[in-house]
Amino acid sequence: xxxxxxxxxxxxxxxLIGFAGVVIAAFLAYLGATGGFSAPTFQYTGVxxxxxxxxxxxxKVRISEDEKVPQTVKTDSEGVFSxxxxxxxxxxxxxxxxxGYEPYSLNVSPSRTGPEQITLPAKKLHSEQSVRPPTPTxxxxxxxxxxxxxxxxxxxxxxxxxxxxxxxxGRFKVKIGKQPGDMVNVRVCFGEKQVFNEGKxxxxxxxxxxxxxxxxxx
Numbered sequence: 001x002x003x004x005x006x007x008x009x010x011x012x013x014x015x016l017i018g019f020a021g022v023v024i025a026a027f028l029a030y031l032g033a034t035g036g037f038s039a040p041t042f043q044y045t046g047v048x049x050x051x052x053x054x055x056x057x058x059x060k061v062r063i064s065e066d067e068k069v070p071q072t073v074k075t076d077s078e079g080v081f082s083x084x085x086x087x088x089x090x091x092x093x094x095x096x097x098x099x100g101y102e103p104y105s106l107n108v109s110p111s112r113t114g115p116e117q118i119t120l121p122a123k124k125l126h127s128e129q130s131v132r133p134p135t136p137t138x139x140x141x142x143x144x145x146x147x148x149x150x151x152x153x154x155x156x157x158x159x160x161x162x163x164x165x166x167x168x169x170g171r172f173k174v175k176i177g178k179q180p181g182d183m184v185n186v187r188v189c190f191g192e193k194q195v196f197n198e199g200k201x202x203x204x205x206x207x208x209x210x211x212x213x214x215x216x217x218x
Contacts, residue, residue: 045082046116048075048096055079056120059098065089065110085110096120136161136175139184140206143170147190147211154218155209158185171206178202189218 044063048056057077064070065085075081085092089110096104101120108116139157143166147153155164159177166172178184180202186209188196193214200207 040087041084042087043082044085044092044110044116045080046094046118048079048081048098048118048120050101050120051122056098056101059096059101059120062095064093064095066091070095080115094118137178137180137202137204138173139176139178139202140173141171141186141200141209142206143172143188143209143211145211146170147195152191154189156187156189176202180204187218190214192218194218 046061048059048061050056055075055078057075057079059075059079059081060072061075061081062070062072063083063085066089071083073081073083087110092108092110094106094108094116096118098120100123102123104118104120106118139160141155141157141164143153143155146169153166155166155172157164157174157176161175161177164172164174176184182202183199184202186196186198186200187194188209188211190211194216195211195214196209200209
């Protein structure tokens with residue numbers, strides 16, 4: 001009786017051993033393809049700074065190696081980040097995002113020695129945040145002394161938005177593309193001769209233009 005049981009169990013045992021062999025072979029093939037649990041790795045590090053060389057902390061860094069699922073890490077207060085990558089990696093792509101900076105991407109070499117140095121460009125202003133041109137400022141001047149034949153006098157004011165008109169008393173007003181506190185060049189011509197060419201401050205009130213003897217062509 002025991003002999004018959006043994007004879008019947010033998011085919012079942014052979015089948016189990018065969019199935020186990022197939023499972024083990026498949027598992028070993030998987031480990032070979034993926035590098036197994038003991039695949040050699042290396043620590044990849046980088047430093048992220050802005051254009052002024054200041055470290056960028058709390059930046060989100062996505063690291064993609066070959067076709068694997070990306071790793072996401074963040075920089076510390078010194079702008080440093082790190083991740084463990086496979087030594088079999090052939091290509092690495094880095095994508096960086098940080099508040100106040102433009103998104104930045106680059107492809108790097110796995111064979112690099114030392115930390116990866118990454119510089120983030122500052123975020124560009126949107127059109128609605130762009131700096132508007134300054135509001136025109138009124139520049140006022142008076143010629144002293146007023147040369148004779150005042151109709152022959154011409155006044156040129158830097159960044160003037162129109163041609164200054166001189167009154168019979170030597171006074172003129174003109175809107176300029178400057179702001180209070182700026183300096184503006186004023187040039188006065190009498191006929192074909194230059195009688196004034198200097199900088200004057202934009203102070204919001206009338207400034208004196210001290211004309212002098214002709215000094216060169218205008």
